Amino acid sequence: MKKKEQPNKNGFFEQFASKVTKATGSTTAFISAFALVVLWAASGPIFNYSETWQLVINTGTTIITFLMVFLIQKAQNKDSLAIQLKLNELVASNELSSNSLVDIEDMTEEEMIIIEKYYKKLSQLAKKEKSIKSSHSIDEAQELHNRKHKK
Numbered sequence: 001m002k003k004k005e006q007p008n009k010n011g012f013f014e015q016f017a018s019k020v021t022k023a024t025g026s027t028t029a030f031i032s033a034f035a036l037v038v039l040w041a042a043s044g045p046i047f048n049y050s051e052t053w054q055l056v057i058n059t060g061t062t063i064i065t066f067l068m069v070f071l072i073q074k075a076q077n078k079d080s081l082a083i084q085l086k087l088n089e090l091v092a093s094n095e096l097s098s099n100s101l102v103d104i105e106d107m108t109e110e111e112m113i114i115i116e117k118y119y120k121k122l123s124q125l126a127k128k129e130k131s132i133k134s135s136h137s138i139d140e141a142q143e144l145h146n147r148k149h150k151k
Contacts, residue, residue: 013074014074017071018078021075037057
């Protein structure tokens with residue numbers, strides 16, 4: 001079945017960033033950059049390894065690096081958001097999972113450390129179980145903690 005093409009709703013910068021990051025991450029781009037550096041190095045004796053000769057490569061690489069940082073970050077932000085949304089969908093759609101993990105990226109680092117401790121406890125519980133089919137959740141660990149605290 002052929003996938004129906006949808007109109008591109010992305011803005012100009014998003015389209016540009018996507019195309020440039022794909023192109024610059026290609027083998028062709030690497031080989032081109034490598035060849036350019038080899039040509040520059042080979043031209044050293046012609047220009048007597050002058051300061052201008054050095055400045056050309058330094059300036060060029062600095063400008064390209066500066067601009068690429070922003071393009072790569074834009075692409076990374078979009079990819080991270082897509083992954084978070086997919087993970088949120090998986091957590092929300094599974095009736096046995098803890099919905100407290102949806103939008104966990106908005107929690108503070110301290111809150112995440114608390115949840116990490118719960119997972120370490122769950123791991124310890126799972127290691128003690130005789131059956132690998134047993135399952136525990138953060139909510140279950142919290143309920144057990146509350147019951148123990150009340151006693």
